[in-house]
Amino acid sequence: MRYSREHKQRTRERIVQAAARRFRAWGGAGSGITTLMNELHLTHGGFYRHFASKEALFEEALRASVIEMGDRITAVAEAAPRGAELGAIVDAYLSERHCEHPERGCPLAALAGDIVRLPPAARTACHGILMSYAQRMARYLPGATRDQRERRAVILFSSMAGTLGFARTLGDRAGRSHLLADARAFHRRAVGR
Amino acid sequence: MRYSREHKQRTRERIVQAAARRFRAWGGAGSGITTLMNELHLTHGGFYRHFASKEALFEEALRASVIEMGDRITAVAEAAPRGAELGAIVDAYLSERHCEHPERGCPLAALAGDIVRLPPAARTACHGILMSYAQRMARYLPGATRDQRERRAVILFSSMAGTLGFARTLGDRAGRSHLLADARAFHRRAVGR
DNA sequence: TGTACATCAGTGAACGCGCGTTCACTGATGTAC
DNA sequence: TGTACATCAGTGAACGCGCGTTCACTGATGTAC
Numbered sequence: 001m002r003y004s005r006e007h008k009q010r011t012r013e014r015i016v017q018a019a020a021r022r023f024r025a026w027g028g029a030g031s032g033i034t035t036l037m038n039e040l041h042l043t044h045g046g047f048y049r050h051f052a053s054k055e056a057l058f059e060e061a062l063r064a065s066v067i068e069m070g071d072r073i074t075a076v077a078e079a080a081p082r083g084a085e086l087g088a089i090v091d092a093y094l095s096e097r098h099c100e101h102p103e104r105g106c107p108l109a110a111l112a113g114d115i116v117r118l119p120p121a122a123r124t125a126c127h128g129i130l131m132s133y134a135q136r137m138a139r140y141l142p143g144a145t146r147d148q149r150e151r152r153a154v155i156l157f158s159s160m161a162g163t164l165g166f167a168r169t170l171g172d173r174a175g176r177s178h179l180l181a182d183a184r185a186f187h188r189r190a191v192g193r
Numbered sequence: 194m195r196y197s198r199e200h201k202q203r204t205r206e207r208i209v210q211a212a213a214r215r216f217r218a219w220g221g222a223g224s225g226i227t228t229l230m231n232e233l234h235l236t237h238g239g240f241y242r243h244f245a246s247k248e249a250l251f252e253e254a255l256r257a258s259v260i261e262m263g264d265r266i267t268a269v270a271e272a273a274p275r276g277a278e279l280g281a282i283v284d285a286y287l288s289e290r291h292c293e294h295p296e297r298g299c300p301l302a303a304l305a306g307d308i309v310r311l312p313p314a315a316r317t318a319c320h321g322i323l324m325s326y327a328q329r330m331a332r333y334l335p336g337a338t339r340d341q342r343e344r345r346a347v348i349l350f351s352s353m354a355g356t357l358g359f360a361r362t363l364g365d366r367a368g369r370s371h372l373l374a375d376a377r378a379f380h381r382r383a384v385g386r
Numbered sequence: 387t388g389t390a391c392a393t394c395a396g397t398g399a400a401c402g403c404g405c406g407t408t409c410a411c412t413g414a415t416g417t418a419c
Numbered sequence: 420t421g422t423a424c425a426t427c428a429g430t431g432a433a434c435g436c437g438c439g440t441t442c443a444c445t446g447a448t449g450t451a452c
Contacts, residue, residue, distance in 0.1 A: 026310060027306065027307075027310055029222050030310060102309075108355075108359065109355075110306075111306075112306065112355075112358045112359055112361075112362060113220065113303075113304075113305065113306025113307065113358060114220075114306065115362045116295075116358065116361045116362050117219060117220055117223055120364055123362060123364060124364045126362065127362040127363055127364065130359070130362065151371075151372075151375050152375075152379075154359070154372065154375075155356060155372075155375055155376055155379045158355045158356040158358070158359035158360075159352035159353070159355045159356045159376075159379070159380075160352070160355065161355040161358075161359070162302075162305075162351045162352045162353065162354040162355015162356065162357075162358065163348060163351040163352045163355065164355075165305045165306060165309065165351070165354075165355065166301065166305055166323070166347065166351035166354070167351075168305075168309045169305060169308045169309050169316060169319065169320040169323065170320055171313055171316060171317045171320065178344075179344075179347065179348075182344050182345075182347075182348055183348055183352075186345075186348045186352070186383065187352075189383070190379065190382070190383035
């Protein structure tokens with residue numbers, strides 16, 4: 001049947017949002033088209049009216065994840081007292097909440113491992129999307145030039161992502177909590193003067 | 194046919210070594226049993242005379258990777274002037290050589306993303322193997338107690354792994370080179386006094 | 387405003403493919419006598 | 420030392436399964452007249 005005016009656009013967005021969560025939780029290979037569409041009470045066949053391929057969806061979902069996470073970090077920085085933005089970002093990024101919810105968290109921490117193994121063209125596209133994330137975060141980093149702030153943002157976020165990723169391999173809740181506290185202290189010091 | 198005395202043991206080791214390389218390069222899901230066995234001029238059927246499952250091989254290969262990487266880092270530290278061990282480790286870990294050869298490199302950088310998504314029992318086992326790696330590295334970290342050195346090793350290596358992982362998403366050689374140089378400076382400073 | 391037709395989001399069977407795993411079989415070597 | 424038999428690493432066909440993708444079809448709504 002034919003659907004009303006903006007119906008298609010809304011469906012597309014629902015697919016992207018669901019995929020953004022699922023890919024971060026289960027990886028690019030870990031979440032199939034059928035399961036994804038069923039979650040939205042649709043069948044797999046309709047998927048290709050919205051996306052050329054699963055890879056196209058992956059990129060779109062990554063873009064959405066980057067925006068979502070960027071918004072969250074921006075909100076944290078905005079809520080912090082002036083001068084304490086970066087510390088607040090580090091604390092939020094390395095929080096237990098973030099650690100326990102990869103599906104709503106940083107796509108760099110959740111998907112870097114998948115992106116590395118993508119074919120070159122897709123990998124480069126995804127790298128670009130991740131860089132737009134770092135660019136947005138750059139304003140909270142110290143540095144004389146825009147380039148310097150951006151480069152520092154890349155280092156800070158990718159290294160926090162590494163520690164977060166390792167913390168997620170730990171089953172023990174208390175252990176994770178200690179590890180994250182250590183990590184917050186480390187990154188706060190590393191990024192402070 | 195039946196094979197000579199130590200033949201089985203040697204075959205097993207060849208499988209583990211090949212898997213250790215392949216898993217780091219292509220991930221746990223990215224390298225199949227058939228392809229792996231064919232690389233060794235064997236057929237897939239024989240695999241189950243050596244391992245109960247692919248997951249059992251993954252653990253074994255992770256163990257081998259951790260030992261291999263631990264040996265490499267230890268050699269780097271041993272070759273460094275007294276007091277310069279940690280700086281040498283950071284430089285080697287964040288070198289272009291390491292970045293371009295995940296198949297021979299750090300399993301934490303290459304496989305953390307896969308390990309996070311393993312079923313709980315396997316994930317805990319793999320986490321333990323990664324911890325034995327951090328424990329071995331702990332002696333090169335500053336700290337009053339063994340526990341403190343170990344915790345610092347976890348933070349340092351996991352955060353370097355994150356940056357290395359991100360660098361691997363970058364197709365451009367020169368860009369990677371700059372990023373790694375930034376990362377070496379960052380981690381050397383963070384880990385020094 | 388009413389009618390006829392075109393559109394196209396969504397359906398569900400079907401495709402080829404590679405995966406992990408199983409199993410009956412082979413046959414050279416180890417072992418028991 | 421020689422013979423008969425057991426062993427078992429490795430083979431290759433076959434299994435069920437889930438995957439991404441294709442396609443003929445449906446039918447309510449948009450659009451043209």
